[in-house]
Amino acid sequence: MPTALPPLYPITLQHGLVLGAALFSLGMIGALTKRNAIEILMSIEVMLNGVMVTFISFARHAQGPALGGQIFAIFIMTVAAAEAAVGLAIVIAVYRLRRSVAVDTVNSLQG
Amino acid sequence: MTGLGCPADLPICNPFQYLHQLVAAILGAILPEPILTILVTALSIGMVTTLVAIIVMSQVWAERRVVGFMQGRLGPNRVGPAGLLQSVADAVKLLAKEIIIPYQADRGPFLLAPLLVLVPSLIVWSVIPWGPGLSVTDLNVGVLFVLAMGAFPTIGILTAGWSSGNKYAVLGGMRAAAQLISYEIPMVLIVMVPVIIAGSMSLGGIVQAQSVAWFVFFLPVGPIALLLFLIAGIAEVNRSPFDLPEAESEIVAGFHTEYSGMAFALFFLAEYANTFAVSAMATVLFFGGWTGPVLPPFLWFFIKAYVVFLALVWVRATLPRMRYDQLMRVAWKVALPVALLTVGATAAEVSLRAMAA
Amino acid sequence: MPTELLVAGGFYTFAVLAILGSIALILSRVIFRSALSLTLVLASVAGAYVVLGADFLAVVQILVYVGAIMVLIIFGIMLTPQQVVLETARDPGKAVAGVAVAAAVFVVTTGVLLGSTWPRSNPTPVDMPTTAILGEGLLTTFGLPFELASILLLLAMIGAIVIAREE
Numbered sequence: 001m002p003t004a005l006p007p008l009y010p011i012t013l014q015h016g017l018v019l020g021a022a023l024f025s026l027g028m029i030g031a032l033t034k035r036n037a038i039e040i041l042m043s044i045e046v047m048l049n050g051v052m053v054t055f056i057s058f059a060r061h062a063q064g065p066a067l068g069g070q071i072f073a074i075f076i077m078t079v080a081a082a083e084a085a086v087g088l089a090i091v092i093a094v095y096r097l098r099r100s101v102a103v104d105t106v107n108s109l110q111g
Numbered sequence: 112m113t114g115l116g117c118p119a120d121l122p123i124c125n126p127f128q129y130l131h132q133l134v135a136a137i138l139g140a141i142l143p144e145p146i147l148t149i150l151v152t153a154l155s156i157g158m159v160t161t162l163v164a165i166i167v168m169s170q171v172w173a174e175r176r177v178v179g180f181m182q183g184r185l186g187p188n189r190v191g192p193a194g195l196l197q198s199v200a201d202a203v204k205l206l207a208k209e210i211i212i213p214y215q216a217d218r219g220p221f222l223l224a225p226l227l228v229l230v231p232s233l234i235v236w237s238v239i240p241w242g243p244g245l246s247v248t249d250l251n252v253g254v255l256f257v258l259a260m261g262a263f264p265t266i267g268i269l270t271a272g273w274s275s276g277n278k279y280a281v282l283g284g285m286r287a288a289a290q291l292i293s294y295e296i297p298m299v300l301i302v303m304v305p306v307i308i309a310g311s312m313s314l315g316g317i318v319q320a321q322s323v324a325w326f327v328f329f330l331p332v333g334p335i336a337l338l339l340f341l342i343a344g345i346a347e348v349n350r351s352p353f354d355l356p357e358a359e360s361e362i363v364a365g366f367h368t369e370y371s372g373m374a375f376a377l378f379f380l381a382e383y384a385n386t387f388a389v390s391a392m393a394t395v396l397f398f399g400g401w402t403g404p405v406l407p408p409f410l411w412f413f414i415k416a417y418v419v420f421l422a423l424v425w426v427r428a429t430l431p432r433m434r435y436d437q438l439m440r441v442a443w444k445v446a447l448p449v450a451l452l453t454v455g456a457t458a459a460e461v462s463l464r465a466m467a468a
Numbered sequence: 469m470p471t472e473l474l475v476a477g478g479f480y481t482f483a484v485l486a487i488l489g490s491i492a493l494i495l496s497r498v499i500f501r502s503a504l505s506l507t508l509v510l511a512s513v514a515g516a517y518v519v520l521g522a523d524f525l526a527v528v529q530i531l532v533y534v535g536a537i538m539v540l541i542i543f544g545i546m547l548t549p550q551q552v553v554l555e556t557a558r559d560p561g562k563a564v565a566g567v568a569v570a571a572a573v574f575v576v577t578t579g580v581l582l583g584s585t586w587p588r589s590n591p592t593p594v595d596m597p598t599t600a601i602l603g604e605g606l607l608t609t610f611g612l613p614f615e616l617a618s619i620l621l622l623l624a625m626i627g628a629i630v631i632a633r634e635e
Contacts, residue, residue: 016520017578022487029570033562045541056525060522078617079620090631219501251596262535273500285543288542295536
């Protein structure tokens with residue numbers, strides 16, 4: 001595929017997008033390979049931050065109406081906060097029942 | 112605009128500004144452009160940090176003397192004339208002590224935690240205006256920046272508690288963190304009151320908007336907002352009467368139980384710098400910052416901030432420590448609804464005044 | 469010219485810090501250190517926002533993400549004490565598969581991003597302060613999502629309290 005690497009500076013759209021993709025993939029490694037539920041939540045936060053970086057660099061370089069990229073980033077932050085709260089509540093409830101938060105031990109509905 | 116009286120271009124009225132321009136003019140003849148800006152900014156950062164360090168040393172002495180007089184005894188009066196070198200003696204003692212790292216402690220986070228608490232407390236000082244145009248930088252989201260830097264030390268306190276490997280420290284850390292995040296919400300809401308009245312989030316802009324009348328006289332919401340700001344501010348810096356997380360008689364010193372020597376000195380420094388930052392923010396937001404009739408602006412700012420600090424010391428000497436559940440009840444059931452109502456009332460009043468004008 | 473260099477220097481510093489932080493998050497075996505690495509990632513991303521012209525959002529990122537969500541995560545870690553060092557009793561094949569999938573996603577995504585032309589990309593800077601523009605947008609153009617977000621937060625608060633409450 002034709003890849004045109006952007007110059008080192010000035011900072012263009014592509015720089016921000018590559019940073020967002022890198023954070024997203026690194027978070028994905030964590031979300032796929034970790035055992036502890038809280039570590040998976042932390043990796044999901046990294047993925048969400050990668051997406052926010054992408055939206056904000058779009059808002060900077062390809063300006064839409066009313067800085068829509070930044071407003072969307074605000075909504076992502078809101079949803080991330082709500083998800084972290086509910087996720088941690090569930091983790092604490094599971095820990096209370098089973099004394100463990102490893103995700104492969106929570107499988108009593110399996111099979 | 113310096114209020115009435117002292118014009119800003121007279122060197123004696125604004126010595127820091129004069130010094131800044133002098134240094135910039137001298138260096139500007141030698142150095143090229145980007146290095147000049149960086150060097151001058153670094154110099155102003157150094158000046159502000161030194162000033163804060165000197166103020167903290169005076170605070171330690173002032174607090175102990177004033178609390179002593181209020182309790183019917185003299186404070187420290189041995190070291191130097193009237194005990195003025197007491198802070199120096201404290202600093203030398205803390206520097207000479209060994210930093211003991213307990214066996215159970217996790218070394219990295221244990222040594223990182225004091226930095227996580229101290230660095231935001233010092234960064235806050237870069238946006239606070241000491242005079243007209245006299246801050247290291249005047250961010251256009253200055254107020255929010257101060258709040259964000261006040262929220263950062265919570266992580267440091269939790270890290271200090273957890274990495275000490277000591278049950279009292281963990282408990283103290285969790286209680287301190289719960290108190291800090293509970294009082295953050297009324298603090299953020301109340302800080303919006305001066306922002307709504309001034310129409311700007313930059314601290315320089317808020318001070319300029321008070322050149323006619325101070326915001327504490329913006330009846331009826333001004334005094335309520337000031338009172339709530341001071342309550343939330345005292346709770347945010349873990350100061351008496353909200354200092355249960357570090358109470359000496361209850362929980363052995365809470366999250367900084369295991370810290371000794373320089374590491375403890377950093378927590379100590381951070382607490383006093385934070386207290387003065389709360390007093391400085393109260394003067395900037397409610398008492399008009401550096402505006403005032405005859406004296407030079409920076410002297411007005413310093414006097415007002417120190418008077419607010421002495422009021423906080425008075426509160427410490429007078430009120431007993433609040434129990435933890437009373438503290439949390441005040442945050443969620445009293446401070447938060449009153450803060451919401453105050454913000455609503457402020458917005459209504461500002462639009463009514465704009466319509467009537 | 470110097471401004472561009474300064475902006476690029478700032479961007480690269482924060483980008484490298486964020487990536488190093490996420491690598492430390494993945495590789496760390498003590499969960500508290502992963503939490504501290506996540507704090508580093510969030511703070512560096514906030515710095516990157518300043519470079520990308522989002523001043524209000526950078527400060528809100530520190531206030532909300534570092535000041536509240538990280539505190540929540542650290543509370544969760546403290547309330548669920550496991551053995552502090554996680555045992556590696558999982559098959560290494562799963563780890564390799566995970567890394568391979570993530571690497572494939574990264575390669576495909578960057579290929580597409582760098583290879584396509586972006587017609588509306590222009591380098592004029594965003595006019596700061598962005599607070600007023602964001603406020604207007606949130607209340608006029610994006611008013612419905614704003615209200616739905618507040619309902620969502622209310623539901624999340626109630627739900628979290630109900631789930632985590634001790635009976």
